Amino acid sequence: METAATLAAAIRAGDRAALARAITICESTRDDHRAIAEALLQELLPATGGALRLGITGAPGVGKSTFIEAFGMSCVAAGRRVAVLAVDPSSKKAGGSILGDKTRMGELARHASAFIRPSPAGSMLGGVARRTREAVWLCEAAGYDLVIVETVGVGQSETAVADLVDLCLLMIAPGGGDDLQGIKKGIVEFADLLVVNKADGDLAPAAQRAVADYRHALRLLKPAGDAGSAVVAVSALTGAGIDQVRETVESRAAALRHSGELERRRAAQAREVLWTELGEGLILALKRDKAVAGLLPALEAEVAARKITPSAAARRGLAAFAGAKGTSRPA
Numbered sequence: 001m002e003t004a005a006t007l008a009a010a011i012r013a014g015d016r017a018a019l020a021r022a023i024t025i026c027e028s029t030r031d032d033h034r035a036i037a038e039a040l041l042q043e044l045l046p047a048t049g050g051a052l053r054l055g056i057t058g059a060p061g062v063g064k065s066t067f068i069e070a071f072g073m074s075c076v077a078a079g080r081r082v083a084v085l086a087v088d089p090s091s092k093k094a095g096g097s098i099l100g101d102k103t104r105m106g107e108l109a110r111h112a113s114a115f116i117r118p119s120p121a122g123s124m125l126g127g128v129a130r131r132t133r134e135a136v137w138l139c140e141a142a143g144y145d146l147v148i149v150e151t152v153g154v155g156q157s158e159t160a161v162a163d164l165v166d167l168c169l170l171m172i173a174p175g176g177g178d179d180l181q182g183i184k185k186g187i188v189e190f191a192d193l194l195v196v197n198k199a200d201g202d203l204a205p206a207a208q209r210a211v212a213d214y215r216h217a218l219r220l221l222k223p224a225g226d227a228g229s230a231v232v233a234v235s236a237l238t239g240a241g242i243d244q245v246r247e248t249v250e251s252r253a254a255a256l257r258h259s260g261e262l263e264r265r266r267a268a269q270a271r272e273v274l275w276t277e278l279g280e281g282l283i284l285a286l287k288r289d290k291a292v293a294g295l296l297p298a299l300e301a302e303v304a305a306r307k308i309t310p311s312a313a314a315r316r317g318l319a320a321f322a323g324a325k326g327t328s329r330p331a
Contacts, residue, residue: 003036004036004039007021007025019115019117023135023138026135037134041138049140051145051146052146053147053166054148054149055148055161055162056148056169056171058170061173062172062173063237064171065150066104066197067234067236070239071236071245073107073111080113081145082115082146082147083116083144083146085119085136085147085149085150086150087132087149087150115142119131119135132149133164133273136164164269166253166265166266167256168191169191170193172194173196173197174196174198174203193249194214194229195232195245196232197234197235199235200235232245286318289320289321291323292320292321295316296317
């Protein structure tokens with residue numbers, strides 16, 4: 001297997017195959033792969049941070065893939081190098097994913113200035129994969145200056161993407177009851193830009209009504225003095241409004257940089273990642289600990305039989321872990 005140093009050099013040189021291999025290594029749960037991934041990311045860390053990170057979410061069927069291809073083509077035409085990280089849902093029964101986003105963005109996938117990588121969501125909630133953030137860094141190190149994260153598309157719970165991007169774009173389909181979503185919180189609060197897609201043909205009037213409804217709803221959701229979210233109607237099929245979205249995204253990103261909000265937002269995200277990694281590392285250490293492993297089957301059986309509460313069982317497991325590590329319990 002190639003070393004972290006040789007892989008880093010290939011990524012810096014813009015080798016798309018090396019970038020794909022690096023993302024695969026980062027997504028792996030094997031201990032040897034994680035060691036290579038950490039060394040690789042440390043090596044490439046100075047080359048990260050230069051891209052605009054854009055999250056795109058929305059319910060299934062709203063046309064995310066069609067929009068991303070049209071939007072991506074507009075961006076590469078404007079001189080951008082675009083990477084798309086598409087997260088696909090994983091089956092809870094079989095564990096697999098279809099990973100069909102690349103085939104739905106055929107024109108963009110063939111462009112020399114674009115890179116598309118589908119990844120399975122696995123057991124992660126919130127519409128993103130566990131190692132999506134690391135994939136973003138790798139794409140930045142490879143020279144892509146716009147990294148798009150397309151989420152699974154499951155609805156209002158998809159707020160996790162807002163914790164790893166600079167701007168979040170929420171896509172909405174007109175005429176399907178989606179106008180009611182404008183008065184709900186959740187992802188709507190996190191969105192910097194709301195895009196009403198399919199504004200063509202018979203749906204064009206419904207799209208314009210949805211734009212008006214969302215603008216009104218956002219005035220109720222956003223606090224006084226907040227710049228608010230832009231709401232635009234587009235047709236990914238015809239290309240209408242796509243350039244306007246690109247210009248709006250660019251202007252919002254420029255405003256974030258100028259105000260210093262971009263740096264503050266990324267610093268807060270980095271701190272959040274630290275605590276996430278600590279939590280996940282502790283859970284893994286718990287499962288691997290011999291004292292806890294010997295106790296868990298009995299605790300699970302007692303919880304299932306309603307002989308003990310889950311919280312009490314968890315405390316016993318943690319006490320066993322602390323005792324095995326020689327850690328004194330807090331007073």
